[in-house]
Amino acid sequence: xxxxxxxxxxxxxxxxxxxxxxxxxxxxxxxxxxxxxxxxxxxxxxxxxxxxxxxxxxxxxxxxxxxxxxxxxxxxxxxxxxxxxxxxxxxxxxxxxxxx
Amino acid sequence: xxxxxxxxxxxxxxxxxxxxxxxxxxxxxxxxxxxxxxxxxxxxxxxxxxxxxxxxxxxxxxxxxxxxxxxxxxxxxxxxxxxxxxxxxxxxxxxxxxxxxxxxxxxxxxxxxxxxxxxxxxxxxxxxxxxxxxxxxxxxxxxxxxxxxxxxxxxxxxxxxxxxxxxxxxxxxxxxxxxxxxxxxxxxxxxxxxxxxxxxxxxxxxxxxxxxxxxxxxxxxxxxxxxxxxxxxxxxxxxxxxxxxxxxxxxxxxxxxxxxxxxxxxxxxxxxxxxxxxxx
Numbered sequence: 001x002x003x004x005x006x007x008x009x010x011x012x013x014x015x016x017x018x019x020x021x022x023x024x025x026x027x028x029x030x031x032x033x034x035x036x037x038x039x040x041x042x043x044x045x046x047x048x049x050x051x052x053x054x055x056x057x058x059x060x061x062x063x064x065x066x067x068x069x070x071x072x073x074x075x076x077x078x079x080x081x082x083x084x085x086x087x088x089x090x091x092x093x094x095x096x097x098x099x100x
Numbered sequence: 101x102x103x104x105x106x107x108x109x110x111x112x113x114x115x116x117x118x119x120x121x122x123x124x125x126x127x128x129x130x131x132x133x134x135x136x137x138x139x140x141x142x143x144x145x146x147x148x149x150x151x152x153x154x155x156x157x158x159x160x161x162x163x164x165x166x167x168x169x170x171x172x173x174x175x176x177x178x179x180x181x182x183x184x185x186x187x188x189x190x191x192x193x194x195x196x197x198x199x200x201x202x203x204x205x206x207x208x209x210x211x212x213x214x215x216x217x218x219x220x221x222x223x224x225x226x227x228x229x230x231x232x233x234x235x236x237x238x239x240x241x242x243x244x245x246x247x248x249x250x251x252x253x254x255x256x257x258x259x260x261x262x263x264x265x266x267x268x269x270x271x272x273x274x275x276x277x278x279x280x281x282x283x284x285x286x287x288x289x290x291x292x293x294x295x296x297x298x299x300x301x302x303x304x305x306x307x308x309x310x311x312x313x314x315x316x317x318x319x320x321x322x323x324x325x326x327x328x329x330x331x332x333x334x335x336x337x338x339x340x341x342x343x344x345x346x347x348x349x350x351x352x353x354x355x356x357x358x359x360x361x362x363x364x365x366x367x368x369x370x371x372x373x374x375x376x377x378x379x380x
Contacts, residue, residue, distance in 0.1 A: 034207070036255045037255065037260070037343060038304055038343050038344055039114060039348060039377075041345045042116075042346055042379040043117075046119065058300060061301065062257065064205045087157045088116040089114065089157050089198075089201075090208075091201075091203040
């Protein structure tokens, strides 16, 4: 195997390892009432992004769902989310979590 | 409040706790139908800067600063006279508290009273090259005025309805006292188009239809009531609004459908509005 191919294979392997490390953690899906327009969603995204360990934040206006991934060792609490959505002007209903 | 909000009034602007909202609106108000014989023509171009801040999820405060150019022409005798003034108008501060909130899946309903004050911060020198300008050509009143009202919003995924009722008590400044103002505004924003929901937060395009009913009392100058001022106007306001999660672009034209004005008060031809809004 040429050196160039070895370097390339090493990079691919590193990326795969990084991805599996990134994928570890918890996926949260939250039911939020009051979400009805795109402009409303900005405050939620901004506040979730400010929490250490959050990634891949998605807001589904149609279904009233907000999903977010948390890094390994980090977590979200219902009380924390209740306050976050209240501060954003919405109503937190429920939260489901699953391994990422 | 938590919605995209109307075009012709600021009291329903949404802002989350510890977040800011900025709206810059260009307003061109043209009045040229003169019931008197002086052939008055008045064009007011205003750039209104609105900054909102969410103190909490329910309490928001706003500042409104207008920058105006007023061009006022009239004929006296056989002479056409032009009066022109440019500068900052009076600043307004107001607070809004969401008293009632009911959220559902893809819907929300809010009722929020508001209270505000207009301060005499504008340029009230009232002079142009011809000397002291008449009240219609002034860019600020020099008075401290109070206003209060209530705004309600009902929003679904495909449409939104806003309504506000407000009353403004105007006071005397530099000898001039504008009539008190009662107004009722409603706004329907109907979603005409949206981008793909499956690709994250979509963009919306709203068609907007607003109704603005405004009743102004008579003005007073040095204690003397001007019988040719004030009255009731009803505007119908079609518009369009493009909404993203970060910014909104919107435009509307207020068209008078009824003008029951006192004496020879100058009628409005149209009021054009265009604005941009940003969350940050």
